[in-house]
Amino acid sequence: MDTIETVKQQGLSAIEQANDLDALNQVRITYLGKKGPVQDLMKIMKDLSAEEKPKFGAAVNDCKKALAAAIEAKQATLKDAALNVKLESEKIDLTLDGYHPHNGSVNPIQLIIEALEDCFVGLGYTIAEGPEVELDYWNFERANIPHDHPARDMQDTFFIDVNRLLRSHTTSIQMRVLDEYSADLPVKLLCPGKVYRRDSDATHSHQFTQCEGLVVGKNITLADLKGTLQFMVDAIFGKGRTIRFRPSYFPFTEPSVEVDMTCHNCNGKGCALCKGTGWIEILGSGMVHPHVFEMAGIDPNIYSGFAFGVGIERLAMLKYGINDIRDFYTNDLRFLEAFKRFN
Amino acid sequence: MKVSVKWLNSYVKVDDIDVHELADRITNAGIEVEGIEPLTVATSVVSGEVIECAPHPDSDHLHVCKVDVGSEVLDIVCGAPNCRKGIKVLVALVGAQLKDGTIKASTIRGCASNGMLCSLLELGIEKNMLPLGSKSDTGIEELPLDTVNGNAHILDDLGLVDWILDVSPTPNRADCNAMWNFAKEVGAILNRDVTIPWIDGYANQGGPTKLRIYSTTANCPHFLGKIVNHVQLGPSPKWMSEQLHAAGVKSINNVVDISNYVMLETGQPLHFYDLRTNPDQEITVVDDYQGPYTALDGITYDLVKGDLVITSGGKAAGIAGVMGGDNTKIENDTTSILIEAALFDHAAIRHTSNRLGLQTEAASRFAKGLDPLAQRKAMDRAVELLVKYANGSDMEATVEYGNDQYTPNVVVETMEHLNGLLGTHIALESAVDVLKRLDFDPKVDGTTITCTIPSYRSDDVKLAADIDEEVIRMIGYDDLTNTLPLCENSFGSLNASQKxxxxxxxxxxxxxxxxxxxxxxxxxxxxxxxxxxLGPRIAVASPLSEEHKYVRNSLMSSLLSTVAYNHAHFIKDVNLYEVSSVYGDHPLDQPLVYPMHYTDPNPWDQQERLGIVLSGLLETNPLVHHSLKTDYYVMKGLIEGLLEQLGYDGKRIKLVENTIDTDHFHPYQSVTIQLNGQTIGIFGRVHPAMEAHYDIQDIYYGEIDLDALVNGHPNGIKVKTINKYPSTSRDLSIVVKEDVKAADLCASAKSAGGKLVSSVNVFDVYTGQHVEKGYKSVSLSIVYESFDHTLKDDEINPIQDKIVDTLVCVYHAVQR
Known part of the structure; x- marks a missing residue:
């Protein structure tokens, strides 16, 4: 029995001293192999009496199990240690630059247009577009601006020839779609697009972007216009702004109003952006002029409608704090890359 | 228009309202007041007398003066050459605000100076607005010798204390460019009485006349003429020159001033002729006069057909509605004048004024449109003032050509329609109150209101909706509620092109x-x-500059010049795209027929394009050795990837060697994109000649017709069954001549391999060491696959051999 205990203690000690997996494997072969001390103990068994044999056999088995268990435990410890060494050897500088897939940017004008489109598509509007090279007829005549109307002075237009021009407002889209939908009312439309005027300085570009809205149906009111514009302002600038109407003039609407929004910079308290007034002019709008309806073959006694037109660059300048409208068209990458974010 | 508040106050009481509040109320009712300025900024200026004036001991031009300002005598040093003992002067006291600053007590070269003697310029009066006889342009202002010393209200007495409103009416409210009409508007806004000094019919008096007036053009439908004799030229009354001054008009003499004053009052440009220059006493307005003519400004203008011209005895006497003539103007010894109050067509006047570059006040007023009764009002008023202030007498009868063609607009509106359009609950009484204030003479029958519109509003108020606007703009929009349209629900969405x-x-x-x-x-x-x-370029008729003259028919130049801008600003990696329509000229065979319909063809072509430009690196990650230098293949992959996402995979799109445009693209590094046999795009390396124009290098450009993609029936998403049996891949390296195309090798391999070959791709191309010059090594990856069993080597081997045999046979390939 003492012999068994000695073998066991020697074995455990050898396991304890094994420093790596190879050494441990050697210990396993040495002690538990066919020529090892445990097998040798079994050889002793044949010389023992019948009573002693089972006892001795059980003790040898216990010894074998204990050594096997110790080897397994040691093996786990050594594996852990080896893994830790390996992991430590794989240490890297976490502060070096990551791999950046290069993100492009969406044009700020487009960001605003898409925001408006999403807002109005949600209200059931259709997005309508039209040509930028346009006929005088759709740009002016049908918008109730006949030849030599004084309002033509308000818009210095790029004429191409006597009939053709570069559209001076997206109202020309409205006039085309009004013609298209005259027998298919009600209609709700949003018309974004580029427009052109012979004008150029820090607040005017000869090309800029407008977005007009048009709703025609029965019982459409000026109050509906105000509610719709409040909805739009909430969508673009966030809730908490109020809007107000001021009388104005456009040949294609009657009544016509300018629309102001409480300054988003100072919440209406008055600041440099709103020139101390607390209000910022954002768009022009009104109720569709009866002459415009008549020219489209729509009876103004049955139908009414509202229209509004907003300058996209103006909204973008207000929303993103851009000072010079020409920045939109210089297309300097340092400007464009500011619009990589989703918001 | 510049509006003197003092002048306005002579018609409607406004001097008890803060000027800023007044301006706000006018603006909020729809007539924008763009600016509010005091006529002079000066404070603490009193009248005084120079009682002693000695040369400064230490200066060759300064004077040392004692100035009596009533309460005390001040020592003041003055440098003006006209400073002398006995004159009456304007004295800015210590602490006074002047145009360029505040007056302080000081010592000038050893002499005390407690104040300053002023010229009108120092009070903020513009040099061109100085009154006649003023000394202010060369020295200090000299006041009349009977001026009382120490008058603290001297500026007020000189008519220099006033507020000037810069009023900018919208085009429909050109009536507000006349003081009388503006006063009516302000009266309506403030709900106050307005007194207009129009004596209706005053000019109807007069004896027999020989004057005859004709017009040979429809562009002069109405002309009132009248001869007034024994007119005496002299200075204008003080109030008139002061009011003109405040309105920014320089006072000349009583007769000229009256014509200007009446124009400001009524909006009607008047013209006075010296009767001596019209011995025949005949005036004919024509539009077919041609030849040079010298106007009042001394400049000779070339008049052409279409210009309205006043003639007398066949000779030009003035450019109608724009400027009078040098040969017929009022002289200092004029005694008999011929008054013209006429209506000229606004378009004709605008045309002539623009053509001659002669933007006069009269032309601008004709172009904006006049009150149809303005000729009558102006004639009455001018005659009245000439009688009162120029001793006009011996009047002859007024001669009228045509008539004013005026009948008042009568507009009917119901409260139901008004509130229905506005979405309001305005009471009948409120609406009627507003309409009364506006002088619309509302007559009520139940809920129906019948309005008779005053003459000066007749261009603007014609329809029921116009009445609605008047009512709500005067009541204000503050109570308008927020509602959303209640109409049939519609499904909002983007169309295929927008998506x-x-x-x-x-x-x-x-x-x-x-x-x-x-x-x-x-x-x-x-x-x-x-x-x-897309087609021939379209040019705009009057471009702002040569840089922006033609409507683009391709996006290429826009993107290349944007790259050039950024490269010039040291930004090297410039990768851009633009989505935009381009246009080409396309005149129609038929003339346009009006009225038009939205389906009528347009005389131009339009196409939406995508332009892409690549230059420098697309990705920059040097630390991870992952930087992507742009080249033909990056462009190709980018475009193919896009087309695939849009529903056009390699089976539908063909890339064909570019032979159609080798002027702008590299002849050996560019292809056209074909869909259904049509060229819908082009991409590749930009031709060095074009790069040189923009001073840029190594640029790759592509442009695609997006309309063709929208209309080309793109494929939708298709899900394939996943193969249960594994595929096997075999690589094959061959050496072929350098000009053998990869796509041809792959196609031949696939076709030779038959249905078990699912794909053939090139994964490496090598030239250089170990490969003979003129040859290249190409490595193919061939994937074998069956949908009903796992392929075994003895099935694949013969196919692989067949592929090799084919490549050897067709391309003289040598297996490596």
Whole structure:
């Protein structure tokens, strides 16, 4: 029995001293192999009496199990240690630059247009577009601006020839779609697009972007216009702004109003952006002029409608704090890359 | 228009309202007041007398004066050459505000100076507005010798204390450019009485006349003429010259001033002729006069057919509605004058004024439109003032050509329609109150209101909706509620083209490109050097500059010049795209027929395009050795990837060697994109000649017709069954001549391999060491696959051999 205990203690000690997996494997072969001390103990068994044999056999088995268990435990410890060494050897500088897939940017004008489109598509509007090279007829005549109307002075237009021009407002889209939908009312439309005027300085570009809205149906009111514009302002600038109407003039609407929004910079308290007034002019709008309806073959006694037109660059300048409208068209990458974010 | 508040106050009481509040109320009712300025900024200026004036001991031009300002005598040093003992002067006391600052007590070269003697310029009066006889342009202002010393209200007495409103009415409210009409508007806004000094019919008096007036053109439908004799030229009354001054008009003499004053009052431009220059006493307005003519400004203008011209005895006497003539003007010894109050067509006047570059006040007023009764009002008023202030007498009868063609507009509106359109609950009484204030003479029958519109509003108020606007603009929009339209629900959505644009935008952004929006108008080079130009360029008639003259028929020049801009600003990696329509000229065979319908063909072609430009690196990650230098293949992959996402895979799109445009693209590094046999795009390396124009290098450009993609029936999503049996891949390396195309090798291999070959791709191309010059090594990856069993080597081997045999046979390939 003492012999068994000695073998066991020697074995455990050898396991304890094994420093790596190879050494441990050697210990396993040495002690538990066919020529090892445990097998040798079994050889002793044949010389023992019948009573002693089972006892001795059980003790040898216990010894074998204990050594096997110790080897397994040691093996786990050594594996852990080896893994830790390996992991430590794989240490890297976490502060070096990551791999950046290069993100492009969406044009700020487009960001605003898409925001408006999403807002109005949600209200059931259709997005309508039209040509930028346009006929005088759709740009002016049908918008109730006949030849030599004084309002033509308000818009210095790029004429191409006597009939053709570069559209001076997206109202020309409205006039085309009004013609298209005259027998298919009600209609709700949003018309974004580029427009052109012979004008150029820090607040005017000869090309800029407008977005007009048009709703025609029965019982459409000026109050509906105000509610719709409040909805739009909430969508673009966030809730908490109020809007107000001021009388104005456009040949294609009657009544016509300018629309102001409480300054988003100072919440209406008055600041440099709103020139101390607390209000910022954002768009022009009104109720569709009866002459415009008549020219489209729509009876103004049955139908009414509202229209509004907003300058996209103006909204973008207000929303993103851009000072010079020409920045939109210089297309300097340092400007464009500011619009990589989703918001 | 510049409006003197003092002048306004002579018609309607406004001097008890703060001027800023007044301006706000006018603006809020729809007539924008753009500016509010005091006539003079000066404070603490009193009248005084120079009682002693000695030369400064230490200066050759300064005077040392004692100035009596009533309460005390001040020591003041003055440098004005006209400073002398006995004159009456304007004295700015210590602490006074003047145009250029505050007056302080000081010592000038040893002499005390407690104040300053002023010229009108120092009070903020413009040099061109100085009154006649003023000394202020060369020295200090000299006041009349009977001026009382120490008058603290001297500026007020001189008519220099006033507020000037800069009023900018919208085009429909040109009536507000006349003081009388503006006063009526302000009266309506404030709900106050307005007194207009129009004595209706005053000019009807007069004896027999020989004057005859004709017009041979429809552009002069009405002309009132009248001769007034024994007129005496002299200075204007003080109030008139002061009011003119406040309105920014320089006082000349009583007769000239009256014509200007009445124009400001009524809006009607008047013209006075010296009767001596019209011995025949005949006036004919023509529009077919041709030849040079010298106007009042001394400049000779070349008049052409279409210009309205006043003639007398066949000779020109004035450019009608624009400027009078040098040969007929009022002289200092004029005694008999012929008054013209006429209506000229606004378009004709605008045309002549623009053509001659002669933007006069009269022309501007005719162009904006007049009160139809303005000729009568102005004639009455002018005659009245000439009688009162120029001793006019011996009047002859008024001669009228044509008539004013005026009948008042009568407009009917119901409260139901009004509240229905506005979405309001305005009471009948409120609406009627507003309409009364506006002098619309409302007559009520139940809920129906019948309005008779005053003459000066007749261009603007014609329809029921016009009445609605008047009512709500005067009541104000503050109580308007927020509602949304109640109409049939509709399904809002984007159309196929709009959706495609969003897909492109998302794809391009994710692949590192920046979206630009650039100018539609390009220069001569840009309009003649583009990729797949849509058609002949369209030019605008009067461009702002040569850089922006033609409507672009391709996006190429816009994107290349944007790259050039950024490269010039040391930004080297410039990868951009733009989505925009381009246009080409396309005149119609038929003339346009009016009224038009939206389906009528347009006399131009239009196409939506995508332009892509790559230069430098698309990705920059040097630390991870992952930087992507742009080249033909990056462009190709980008475009093929996009087309695939838009529903056009390699089976539908063909890339064909570019032979159609080798002027703008590298002849050996560019292809056209074909869909259903049509060329819908082009891409590749930009031709060095074009790069040189923009001073840029190594540029890759592509342009695609997006309309063709929208209309080309793109494929939708298709899900394939996943193969249960594994595929096997075999590599094959061969050496072929350098000009053998990879796509041909793959196609031949696939076709030789038959149905078990699912794909053949090139994964390496090598030239250089170990490969003979003129040859290249190409490595193919061939994937074998069956959908009903796992392929075994003895099935694959014969196929692989067949592929090799084919490549050897067709391309003289040598297996490596």
């Amino acid at each position: 495609q644009r969003r897909m492109i935008r998302s794809y391009m952004t994710n692949h590192g490109l920046n979206e630009i929006i650039s100018f539609t108008l390009v220069d001569d080079y840009g309009s003649t050097h583009g990729a797949l130009p």
